[in-house]
Amino acid sequence: MRCRQLSVISVLALVPFANIAKPLIPPWDDLRVKHTWGAVPPNWESLGHPSAGTTIDLHFALKPYHENALTDALYEVSDPKIPLLRCRYGVHLSKEQVAQLVAPHTESLELINSWLEHHGVPSSTISMTHGGSWLTLTGVPVSQANELLGASYQLYRPTGTNDSIILRTVGYALPAVLHAHVQTVVPTTCFASVRTRRQTPRTLEATRDMASRSVLRSRDDHGVTPSELRSLYRTAAYVPVAKDRNVLAIAGFMADYPNPADLTTFMKKYRTDAEDATFEVVQINGGGYDPSHPGGEANLNVQYAQAMAYPTPLIFYSTGGVMAYDPDPDTDPFLQWINYVLRQEHVPQTISISYGAFETDIPLEYAKKLCDLFSELGARGASVLVPSGNVGVGKGEDCIVNDGSGRVQFVPDFPGSCPYVTSVGGTTGNPEVAAEFSGGGFSNHFPRPKYQDYDVPNFLEQLGSKHDGLYNPTGRGIPDLAAQAADLHVIVGNDGFTADGTSGATPIVAGIISLLNDYLLSTGKSPLGFLNPWLYGLGAAGFNDIASGSNPGCGTDGFSAIYGWDPVTGFGTPDFVALQALLPWANPRREARPSGGPP
Structure with a gap:
């Protein structure tokens, strides 16, 4: 054919x-x-x-x-379920080809x-x-x-x-x-500032009295460590070999910088075979780099990405601008970062982003355009992981719609609500349950993408009339998957902390996806690129299903985790060995799960 x-x-x-x-x-x-x-x-x-x-x-x-040219091309190279175009899968586009399409x-x-x-x-x-x-x-x-x-x-x-x-x-x-x-x-009417998806870190000493939490920890060491994560998600036996081709990247903002000495300390304590782990800093739009003032968010991202993917090369993008007025021209750091990456001849195969904003704060057309830029990254072969949020289904208790009506509505996070990224929710405990702060729900900006046409309606059928009027049942559902997001050990300024939040889960998942990309590249195959069409097909069977817990907010108990996909933990947490066996080229005679049918 x-x-x-x-x-x-x-x-x-x-x-x-x-x-x-x-x-x-x-x-x-x-x-x-x-x-x-x-x-x-x-x-x-x-x-x-x-x-x-x-x-x-x-x-x-x-x-x-040509309005749909880029989207059509994105699915051609990202969806192994299209029978007549299966030989297009993984043939990602060049910078010049994408420019032509847009x-x-x-x-x-x-x-x-x-x-x-x-x-x-x-x-x-x-x-x-x-x-x-x-x-x-x-x-x-x-x-x-x-x-x-x-x-x-x-x-x-x-x-x-x-x-x-x-x-x-x-x-x-x-x-x-x-x-x-x-x-x-x-910039015009966008009043949202990029913000971290992570809750305030706590010192390890301050958490030792929190006996009610039981997150993959022994009696002597409260908190989650890389060795436990690598065991839980079955990555410990895999050693990356495509270090000359595979790149993992982290997008950093708000003058939050990682510290290489803290990374070394972290690895000496939690992964001794990776004590020489390092990272490259790329400064964008006047983004600085001052490792003498390390940031908790940047350190959390770098330490867990490297803990999962070492020795894969790691880039940290330090992007200037805080969507704020100063003597220099007003700039949007998100836009500056993504434009920089798209200008490069090659993009990283895996990208972790731990920042976002409430969807209600982002004008619709602006959100759509940024989402289109994420689709350009996917078409060029990048897997983009973003957090689902840290306040359950909304802005804490402040969920009033900004239209003067006084209506209450659940508030999803952007860019997690963009259908061209992979949104990461949070879990806790062992066995794992949904973390109550895990963001999740349904977009009011973006309709349900076709890759969700089976799983989201299945959840809604089980939900019934609960929360009617508080969410958009035809919107893109988030998150897509999840990982541990509570009591994560992190080193900042040579001191030990633990941190909660889906921005901790995001680099963990990004590290695992980077290992899958390493395996594909090492066997002469293309990287995964835009994950979701594969994830919602054959890949869905490669996750540890989370069926308990919920994400309360907006004065409600939120959504509940159930068997199958749910708007709290998605399909669940990754099982690297299972996912490796389910890669599009791993079992060429096995048909992918069709949209509209179970695995």
Whole structure:
């Protein structure tokens, strides 16, 4: 059987803006609202307008000419269940191929050029990336940004705090003719700051009186250690061999840095064969690196990723920007990080991210565009793991919808709710049960992806009418899987702590996926790339099912873990040996589980 080639759209000839033919001039003063909150979002306060002369960088996400081209290509290379395209599985795309698939129509560029010229924006301040799908205006005076976008940029800060000040507008508009061409503009109405998914670490000494917790620990040593995790998830016998090809990466933000001496101390205490473990630091967007002031989040991520995947090479991306206003142009660190990675000729095979925001704080079109960028990573062969959150089904007890209605609704986390990443929930204990803080639920931004068409309806059928009206039953379900997330030992500043949170579970799972990728690369196969189509098919049988525990929040008992997939622990925790046997090429004669049927 011949496999048809991936139909890659011919790349658009992108020429300098000054050379683009000018279309008929549309009515640029016909502004239509693109997004507005209607009022200052809850828990934020305005500090007034910025000083005269303040500038801002504006990023315009343009809609692709062929709307579904990238998604179609992503599933072609990521879903081993497509019979006629099975030979496309694992044939990941190059940077150039992805750029072609996301390129906008030439009309989009012509209209944007005409509009910017009308407002006197110098062509020297305009640049394009990703095949023209992102357009950046550098150093735009805030007064001109207000005119372009019908906006009112002001300085904001979380109410009653000394947190970083951000430069935002409550609403913005675009000429009506541009709405069909521009997906979103950044930064505008996004008031969310990237934040860690980890709870506050506790000193080991402070936890020794917590006898009620029994997380894989002996009477003499409370807490979870790498040796216990490697035994529980059956990775201890595997030794990576594709160290020259396989890379594991961690995305770091908020000036939180790992310390190599702490990593050495951690390994000497918990994995003596890995005392020489190290990592490479890549600084993005002015991200610093000061190991003399180690951060708990960065150390937690590096120590557990290396504990599971050693000696696989590890990259730590230190990304500057806190979505805050300062003398430099206002930047979104998430956007800066993902754009940097996508500009590289090769992307890491496995990426762990321990940061996110409540989905309600992210404007829909902006969330969709960031999610599209994650799909680009998947199409290029990266498996992206993100945490599901640490507050059960919502923002603690603050689950009021920001639409003035007073409605209560469960609040999922982004980017965990993006269908093109793999979301990681949390467990605790041995035998394992769901950690009560494990984030989970259903997206209000993204519909249920086709790979969930069997498992999510099966859960909803068992749930019945419970929680009706509090969640979106047609939304993307999270998490996809889980791992230990409570009482994780970590070394910070040469002192011992334990930490809770799904950001601890995420690098654990990333390390295990990295081992699977190592095995595939060592046998001449492609890495897994976007995991979920395989995970929800043949891979579902490779997990330790978690069927007890729940994730309360929003004044409810939340969802319950059940046999099969659930919005607390997904399919459960990974069994490396079982997953290794279920890799797409491991048993070529065994058919993958179809969507709509059990394993």
